[in-house]
Amino acid sequence: MNHKKWQVLAIYIFVIILLSVFPIILPSFGLYLLNEILIYAIFSYAFYFLFSHVGYLSFGQAAYFAVGAYSVALMYKHVSSTIWLPFLTAITVTFIVAFIIGYLSVRVTKVYFAFLTLAFAQMIYTILFLWQSFTGGDDGIPNVPRGYLNIYFMKINLESAHNFYYFTLIIFAILIFILRKLITSYFGLALRSIRENIERASFVGFNTHRYVLIAFIISAVYSGIAGALQASLAKMAYPELSYWSTSGEPILMTLIGGIYSFSGPFIGALLYIFLKTYLMAIIGNWVLFLGIVLLILLLFFRGGVMGFFEQKFGIEL
């Protein structure tokens, strides 16, 4: 490993230590925010993977976010009080839904893909909204417990804010590690070749639909896990989790953080949630401010915040 790589590794380790130690001194509201940041970072990584590494802009990631959230909420309510079954259900159901929607969507690219995924997500929204007896309709599912994490004889109650935070942090770390592995693997290279030139990739011999579908499902499952965590954190699942504005959030976060940087989605989620929370309290009209921020980014810093830093310091984070 060269000097630069050590630097990057050192920064990553520092951030992980920070994320592990910082919560001890945080007040409960700050802890909640940080927890939400980690969840939305997972959600943003799901979008980032499909967009930055495969070249497909999904405008319907909220569908899987909501499917994950509802799966966990319903399972906790009716079936199990430990995390395993609800989370496995969330992963399985998002997998199946993503397989069906993905199978139909990967046939098109670019703006058609964006609109098709959006249309499917709105369908999910409509189902969640109208199926009163199963999903609770407009009210959603309130009072979702956070469940227990039981490994062997250990039984950790996730109702405790700290316990749930560390649970999220571990899942976050595992998912980011896997994603990093995926991106740097041969599979990741094949995906980037599709992003670069899907026509040539198919003439090289790749069944491009299959590759994109696999990436689509991975992205959806990541979104589903994020949704499952969000429903546990907020203790409720509601139809707006699948609304198009929810799909927009990981897009904005990734844009702010940097679409070309691996750390982009995390930094983006951090800035977005932080600014949203505090600006809403201070100036009220946060959306106007968001618009200005996006305008500046898109005009002057296409690579987002991290793209700017990477260029400035010459390292890839």
Added chain:
Amino acid sequence: MNILQTKGVKKAFEKFIALNGIDLEVKEGEIHSIIGPNGAGKTTFFNLISGKLKATAGKIYFNEEDITGKPPHEIAQKGIARTFQIVNIFLNLTVLENIMISILNIRKKTFDFFPSPQTQNYINEETFKILKVIGMENQAYTLAGKLSHGDKKKLDMGIGLAQNPKILLLDEPMAGLNPIENQAITHLIKKIAGKEKVTIILIEHDVNAVFSISDMVTVFHQGRVIAEDKPEDIRENKLVIEAYLGEEF
């Protein structure tokens, strides 16, 4: 033996008939060129063989297997690679990665998430072997988008060659090149056909190059084959001179 054979291949775009019954036989190991004026249907013919377009009628056989209407990736996997008239490479990937993609596919390693050091070694070795053939090992880590036009053309051919194909379809590999680059490409085509034992079907407007390297030349005109012969005989063919080569030739 015929490695590729087409029987009565026809392609119509609504009312316009681009190809009107092409019968072509390509022998294993030869450099077989297709020439003809613009709009004669040469590229359309490549698009049918490589699966980009579906034939309206007729059959295409590769090693006596019917491949008519198969999708591009299946045809590529069977061993037919192609390049494109307009450079068609992976611009934001390095030269090395451009070639490696083909190698990974033929070695079925794209789903190997924990490749052993041996696997990594031979993938790298095979990649560099191709880079050496196209003479670009010194540019391995350059982004493909930053290459000169001539190098992009070479890389385009390298991607095809890295697929370890039985047939390589080259669509105007010399278009837009300066004389030195032109010579380098001509040399490269000969090398691929000779040393690598790849059958080459070549579409090219540079007739001097075509006549100097081809074993067989087929002339397309308005969607039909008007002549097929050895280069020296095509030169003398009255029909060909009239339709394409012109008097001064």
